[in-house]
Amino acid sequence: xxxxxxxxxxxxxxxxxxxxxxxxxxxxxxxxxxxxxxxxxxxxxxxxxxxxxxxxxxxxxxxxxxxxxxxxxxxxxxxxxxxxxxxxxxxxxxxxxxxxxxxxxxxxxxxxxxxxxxxxxxxxxxxxxxxxxxxxxxxxxxxxxxxxxxxxxxxxxxxxxxxxxxxxxxxxxxxxxxxxxxxxxxxxxxxxxxxxxxxxxxxxxxxxxxxxxxxxxxxxxxxxxxxxxxxxxxxxxxxxxxxxxxxxxxxxxxxxxxxxxxxxxxxxxxxxxxxxxxxxxxxxxxxxxxxxxxxxxxxxxxxxxxxxxxxxxxxxxxxxxxxxxxxxxxxx
Amino acid sequence: xxxxxxxxxxxxxxxxxxxxxxxxxxxxxxxxxxxxxxxxxxxxxxxxxxxxxxxxxxxxxxxxxxxxxxxxxxxxxxxxxxxxxxxxxxxxxxxxxxxxxxxxxxxxxxxxxxxxxxxxxxxxxxxxxxxxxxxxxxxxxxxxxxxxxxxxxxxxxxxxxxxxxxxxxxxxxxxxxxxxxxxxxxxxxxxxxxxxxxxxxxxxxxxxxxxxxxxxxxxxxxxxxxxxxxxxxxxxxxxxxxxxxxxxxxxxxxxxxxxxxxxxxxxxxxxxxxxxxxxxxxxxxxxxxxxxxxxxxxxxxxxxxxxxxxxxxxxxxxxxxxxxxxxxxxxx
Numbered sequence: 001x002x003x004x005x006x007x008x009x010x011x012x013x014x015x016x017x018x019x020x021x022x023x024x025x026x027x028x029x030x031x032x033x034x035x036x037x038x039x040x041x042x043x044x045x046x047x048x049x050x051x052x053x054x055x056x057x058x059x060x061x062x063x064x065x066x067x068x069x070x071x072x073x074x075x076x077x078x079x080x081x082x083x084x085x086x087x088x089x090x091x092x093x094x095x096x097x098x099x100x101x102x103x104x105x106x107x108x109x110x111x112x113x114x115x116x117x118x119x120x121x122x123x124x125x126x127x128x129x130x131x132x133x134x135x136x137x138x139x140x141x142x143x144x145x146x147x148x149x150x151x152x153x154x155x156x157x158x159x160x161x162x163x164x165x166x167x168x169x170x171x172x173x174x175x176x177x178x179x180x181x182x183x184x185x186x187x188x189x190x191x192x193x194x195x196x197x198x199x200x201x202x203x204x205x206x207x208x209x210x211x212x213x214x215x216x217x218x219x220x221x222x223x224x225x226x227x228x229x230x231x232x233x234x235x236x237x238x239x240x241x242x243x244x245x246x247x248x249x250x251x252x253x254x255x256x257x258x259x260x261x262x263x264x265x266x267x268x269x270x271x272x273x274x275x276x277x278x279x280x281x282x283x284x285x286x287x288x289x290x291x292x293x294x295x296x297x298x299x300x301x302x303x304x305x306x307x308x309x310x311x312x313x314x315x316x317x318x319x320x321x322x323x324x325x326x327x328x329x330x331x332x
Numbered sequence: 333x334x335x336x337x338x339x340x341x342x343x344x345x346x347x348x349x350x351x352x353x354x355x356x357x358x359x360x361x362x363x364x365x366x367x368x369x370x371x372x373x374x375x376x377x378x379x380x381x382x383x384x385x386x387x388x389x390x391x392x393x394x395x396x397x398x399x400x401x402x403x404x405x406x407x408x409x410x411x412x413x414x415x416x417x418x419x420x421x422x423x424x425x426x427x428x429x430x431x432x433x434x435x436x437x438x439x440x441x442x443x444x445x446x447x448x449x450x451x452x453x454x455x456x457x458x459x460x461x462x463x464x465x466x467x468x469x470x471x472x473x474x475x476x477x478x479x480x481x482x483x484x485x486x487x488x489x490x491x492x493x494x495x496x497x498x499x500x501x502x503x504x505x506x507x508x509x510x511x512x513x514x515x516x517x518x519x520x521x522x523x524x525x526x527x528x529x530x531x532x533x534x535x536x537x538x539x540x541x542x543x544x545x546x547x548x549x550x551x552x553x554x555x556x557x558x559x560x561x562x563x564x565x566x567x568x569x570x571x572x573x574x575x576x577x578x579x580x581x582x583x584x585x586x587x588x589x590x591x592x593x594x595x596x597x598x599x600x601x602x603x604x605x606x607x608x609x610x611x612x613x614x615x616x617x618x619x620x621x622x623x624x625x626x627x628x629x630x631x632x633x634x635x636x637x638x639x640x641x642x643x644x645x646x647x648x649x650x651x652x653x654x655x656x657x658x659x660x661x662x663x664x
Contacts, residue, residue, distance in 0.1 A: 002542065003601060004522075004524070004564045004567065004597060004601035004602075004604060004637060005563070006563045006564050006604065011600065011604070014564075014604045014607055015600045015601075015603045015604055015607075016603075017607045018602075018604055018605070018606040018610070021610045022606050022610070022623045055600065056598075058600055059599070063599075192334050195598075209334065210334065231337070233338055235336065263596065263598055264635075265633065266388075266527075266595055266632040266633050267391070267395075267627075267630075268347045268387065268388060268390055269337060269347075269632075270336075271346075271347045271349075271351045272337055272343070272346045272350055273336060274350040275347075275349045275353060278350070278353045278354070291354045295599075295627070298598060298599075300600060300601075301596045301597065301598050301635060303596075305336060332664065
């Protein structure tokens with residue numbers, strides 16, 4: 001295992017310590033310090049948005065706690081869901097009296113613990129809504145969208161829902177908007193090499209020296225095919241072939257677009273991918289608004305990239321452009 | 333070679349195409365399009381700042397062209413200096429009539445071409461000054477500082493000099509400030525794994541599965557020692573032992589600090605390093621101002637990290653805090 005760490009079992013807690021030292025606008029809370037909140041606490045009268053998930057995906061999940069984005073995050077071990085108690089603490093920390101939206105990626109462990117936390121807090125009288133983002137088209141067919149996993153598209157949904165909540169919308173309105181944003185978003189990823197999970201010291205999956213896995217999930221979940229690595233343009237074309245059909249884009253449509261590195265893949269190569277994606281969309285008369293190219297949802301040092309496309313209406317476009325600020329992203 | 337690209341020889345140009353498509357505030361100029369400028373062009377009456385260097389280091393170098401930062405950048409092939417003609421075009425593009433500062437890292441090829449470009453444009457009547465940043469303490473002893481290479485500390489110097497120029501200082505003042513900022517900055521890096529240079533298809537260096545090279549340069553230049561990877565805290569302590577002495581920090585001093593990934597090393601591990609660095613500096617009564625933790629100067633998918641520390645006076649601290657904006661970094 002070739003990673004910069006001390007005790008592999010302290011990886012997450014030492015990371016959280018460093019994060020909060022570097023960004024004092026974030027604070028650790030909860031038993032064990034596995035809840036990240038904004039220093040100012042919940043905003044009275046604003047719908048709170050809580051997320052959560054396993055570690056090892058920075059900036060996802062906790063990195064999007066900030067102004068115009070999320071209020072709190074329950075933090076699990078690397079690639080493991082947060083504990084139910086941390087989900088509860090995160091929800092309490094996000095509650096400004098106008099209700100709390102649970103907004104997270106569709107993974108089994110996260111879902112179970114967030115569901116139990118929601119039931120318990122509803123009994124105490126908290127208004128709770130829940131939206132799971134399931135943007136990874138490679139993880140299940142369109143007819144079974146509820147089985148799809150959430151990947152980098154989650155970031156765009158955070159942004160839209162965060163702006164809606166910041167604008168003073170009710171819990172029902174923020175939840176409806178988050179659902180709309182998730183429904184408008186599709187993603188797919190390609191993996192070139194694994195990452196090493198600190199606690200096991202083992203690679204998250206094995207792959208040949210010249211191979212790519214097309215459609216692989218961010219924890220190494222099986223994709224659509226595995227074979228020799230193709231040129232960037234061919235990869236981009238095939239990614240678009242999987243992502244675009246369900247969005248039914250027409251000439252004149254506008255989309256938000258995220259070309260995301262899974263970790264090791266450098267920015268240079270993301271721009272080579274973006275070049276082709278932009279060319280294809282321009283050819284169809286589709287306008288890309290505020291493209292994001294960078295590391296927005298990773299698996300530590302995994303090599304590979306993902307593409308997320310969100311079809312915009314006027315409301316989504318305005319919400320994505322609203323001011324927001326967190327340690328990893330700022331929109332002005 | 334496992335990289336997302338088309339033709340290895342088109343790596344840089346396709347990257348530049350994608351970059352300018354994603355960030356229309358940047359434009360390609362010059363014969364061959366190897367000069368990156370701000371769309372608005374030179375700012376009349378402002379000192380222009382030009383940089384340049386090899387590709388494969390995003391966001392360095394061209395990524396720091398932007399408001400309150402740099403005016404233009406001459407772009408070389410991967411790990412190769414820019415051509416003299418591109419240095420000349422970049423300088424012309426940066427010239428708003430108040431003179432041009434060449435501000436770049438201390439590498440032989442870059443130096444030669446920038447020197448020749450400066451001579452030619454001085455003959456045409458352009459006011460030119462030149463400051464080379466040489467912050468890598470591992471690359472030569474203190475007595476031979478002029479031989480040291482420039483690494484990630486360059487980013488902090490860009491920021492300070494860019495703010496000085498934006499504030500309306502003269503060429504002499506901006507050059508003096510850039511020199512002061514460079515003199516106040518020291519860096520060191522550790523490398524865990526190489527990157528692959530697209531044109532050769534070969535790794536930039538070889539290193540054992542359990543080894544680290546302490547003090548290695550960003551192109552794989554030899555460091556101080558090579559041996560088994562140490563725990564993060566021990567690495568941080570040893571990096572500080574090399575970086576701090578020349579800065580002669582005393583209790584009450586304030587520093588800017590950058591914990592930088594060379595590419596593949598994930599943000600999680602940068603925060604584990606930052607945790608220890610912050611602890612050590614706090615123990616000495618030194619305050620870290622606006623720490624930067626992330627990917628600011630990379631070697632594509634190389635694994636490793638660097639630490640840069642700049643000792644601040646009131647002027648440097650204010651300049652680092654001044655507003656700035658480029659595709660990869662924004663200060664508000």
